Structures are given as C-alpha cells and as structure tokens.
Amino acid sequence: MNLDNFSKVSETTMMLRQEEEGFNNINMSTLEVLEISNWPKVGRLLLGGYNNFPSLRELRIWGCNVVDSLSFLESGFPNLRSLIVGNCVNLRSLTTNHIPHNLESLEITDCPCLESFPHANGNLPPNLIEVHISSWQQQLKPLSEWGLHRLTxxxxxxxxxxxxxxxxxxxxxxxxxxxxxxxxxxxxxxxxxxxxxxxxxxxxxxxxxxxxxxxxxxxxxxxxxxxxxxxxxxxxxxxxxxxxxxxxxxxxxxxxxxxxxxxxxxxxxxx
Structure with a gap:
C-alpha cells in the first residue's frame, strides 16, 4: 500500500486522506490507530503484508467511494483489535480471511453494495466482543449461517x-x-x-x-x-x-x- 499521503495526528495515530500531503518517515512499528478515508484510486484496496503493522490495534476505512474491493494480506495486523468499514458506497467485496483471531470489534456500516463477506460463512474471528452490521441494502446470508453461537x-x-x-x-x-x-x-x-x-x-x-x-x-x-x-x-x-x-x-x-x-x-x- 502506498503510504505517501499519511497525515500525522499523534505518535500512534495516522490518517490517510486523498488531499493531504504525506510524511516519508513513518514508524510503522509503533502505529496503533490507522484511518483511511477518501482513497483516490479506483478498484481494489490491498492492505497488509508480513508484519507491516505490528502494533496496530484499530483500523478505520471510511468514505472510500471509488473502492470496490477490500482485501487483507496474511500477517499484516497481528495485534488488530478493532476493524471499522463505513460509508464505502461502491464496495462490493470484503475479503477478511487474514484478519487475526484476536479481533474484538467488527463494524461494517453504510456499504449498500457489499455482496461478498466471507466471514458470513461461519468463520468469524472467535474472540469478537462486539459486532455491528447495519444499513445494508443487499440481501445477506441468514444469521443462522454466521456461526454466532460459536462466539463465546x-x-x-x-x-x-x-x-x-x-x-x-x-x-x-x-x-x-x-x-x-x-x-x-x-x-x-x-x-x-x-x-x-x-x-x-x-x-x-x-x-x-x-x-x-x-x-x-x-x-x-x-x-x-x-x-x-x-x-x-x-x-x-x-x-x-x-x-x-x-x-x-x-x-x-x-x-x-x-x-x-x-x-x-x-x-x-x-x-
């Protein structure tokens, strides 16, 4: 992922927006909160890689209206606790197979075109404490197929x-x-x-x-x-x-x- 347009909010928080100038020297090893909004490139947004964000605890993806596919690479977020995806009006596919099992909070809201959500096949991260899925216009798979009863x-x-x-x-x-x-x-x-x-x-x-x-x-x-x-x-x-x-x-x-x-x-x- 291109990190040239990051804006520094604090030592542990970054926001990435289309219109902002970036910082070339970013210490990914200490970053705890990352927000991506208004992503300018049409098509697929690919996140992660081997230990790219070892300290990241919260990832927010918001208002990326030209992105139609969101995927995560293996081992990119070993300590991620919270994933928020919202207001991405053209997002159709969300591939979260490599989100770590220790994820505690998952929120997906106002993504009306979302059709593909693999964890709805009963493979949700087992340590989830909160799940928010709202404002979808597409028909989702029945809750009985989500495997919610396994989330102890x-x-x-x-x-x-x-x-x-x-x-x-x-x-x-x-x-x-x-x-x-x-x-x-x-x-x-x-x-x-x-x-x-x-x-x-x-x-x-x-x-x-x-x-x-x-x-x-x-x-x-x-x-x-x-x-x-x-x-x-x-x-x-x-x-x-x-x-x-x-x-x-x-x-x-x-x-x-x-x-x-x-x-x-x-x-x-x-x-």
Whole structure:
C-alpha cells in the first residue's frame, strides 16, 4: 500500500486522506490507530503484508467511494483489535480471511453494495466482543449461517438491514450466543415479530433496542428475558400502543418488570 499521503495526528495515530500531503518517515512499528478515508484510486484496496503493522490495534476505512474491493494480506495486523468499514458506497467485496483471531470489534456500516463477506460463512474471528452490521441494502446470508453461537465472548450485536424480507427475528434455526448483553435490531422494514425461541437462551441480556421496524407488532408471547434492564424502541409505531402503560396496552404486563422502558424515543442509553 502506498503510504505517501499519511497525515500525522499523534505518535500512534495516522490518517490517510486523498488531499493531504504525506510524511516519508513513518514508524510503522509503533502505529496503533490507522484511518483511511477518501482513497483516490479506483478498484481494489490491498492492505497488509508480513508484519507491516505490528502494533496496530484499530483500523478505520471510511468514505472510500471509488473502492470496490477490500482485501487483507496474511500477517499484516497481528495485534488488530478493532476493524471499522463505513460509508464505502461502491464496495462490493470484503475479503477478511487474514484478519487475526484476536479481533474484538467488527463494524461494517453504510456499504449498500457489499455482496461478498466471507466471514458470513461461519468463520468469524472467535474472540469478537462486539459486532455491528447495519444499513445494508443487499440481501445477506441468514444469521443462522454466521456461526454466532460459536462466539463465546460476544456481548454486543447490532443487526440492521440486509434482510428486507425477514418477518421474524432472529432467523429460524439461528442460535444467538448466551453471552450477549446488548442486542440492537434495526432497519428491518418487513419485520412483524420477535421470536421467543431466538431469545430464550439469552440469559445475560441486559439491553434490547428495536428501531426502524415499522411493521413490528408482536413481542414474544412468553415475554422478554427476565434479565433485561432496559427496553427501547423507536420508529416502531405498531408497538407503541401495545406497550403503553397509560393506555393499558396488552404488552405492558410482559414488560413491566424491566427497570427502564422507553417507547418511541430517539434517545438511547443502552450499554
């Protein structure tokens, strides 16, 4: 990768932008945070190489609108903990086969053309703590094929978009890991119900957020997990009356045990 256009923010942080002049003497061995934005070259962006970034902990790739393919070379990021890819409107292929197993946070957002995501075949890094996948317009593979149940450290899952025909969350036969403490469901335009079967094993779930699911009308008949500390919804109009204490909604008895309930609010305080 050409590093001629790097801008130095601190001794351990670099940002690469199209319009900025670079630094020729960059110590890659101590770099901890790298941000690449507005990459000017059309086509494939290839990152890494043998021990190119031995100290890098966070990689952000943002607003690279002319990049259609993103690939990682083997052994380039041995200590990477966080990968963020966002607002890359023409990105179609993301090859992450060589991302280290000790990755803890994966966020992919606002990449509407993304079609190829190999880790969606059940090979996600096993030590992930947070996964954020949101605002995709393309149809994604069912969550049941992601291998989420094998992520024994996963605490936070955000799923938004990518399933325009989904009517019940989670997908049939999808087992979410019992370690989840925060679940965020959003941007599912045809979602009608939340499945009790999919949530029944979430014995550590503390925060549930549901937003932009305009057709959602049903919560689990058996109620939500007793461990919940907060339930927050936004832009789910069909749930508003059913969850209202003032209107004696039929769902209120099922959620009254939750310490913090915020229905149709845009102010979220989840963990």
């Amino acid at each position: 450290s996963l605490q936070k899952l955000e799923s938004g978009g990518g399933y325009p025909d989904l009517v019940s969350f989670p997908h049939e036969y999808c087992l979410l890991p019992a370690t989840l403490t925060t679940l965020i469901i959003k941007n599912l335009p045809n979602l009608v119900s939340i499945s009790s079967k999919g949530l029944q094993n979430l014995t550590s779930l503390h925060h549930l957020v549901i937003t932009y699911c305009s057709k959602l009308r049903s919560l689990p008949k058996e109620g939500l997990p007793s461990t919940l500390r907060s339930l927050q919804t936004s832009n789910c109009p069909l749930l508003k009356e059913r969850c209202s204490e003032e209107d004696e909604g039929d769902y209120w008895p099922k959620i009254a045990h939750i310490p913090r309930v915020a229905i149709e609010t845009n102010y979220f305080t989840y963990g």
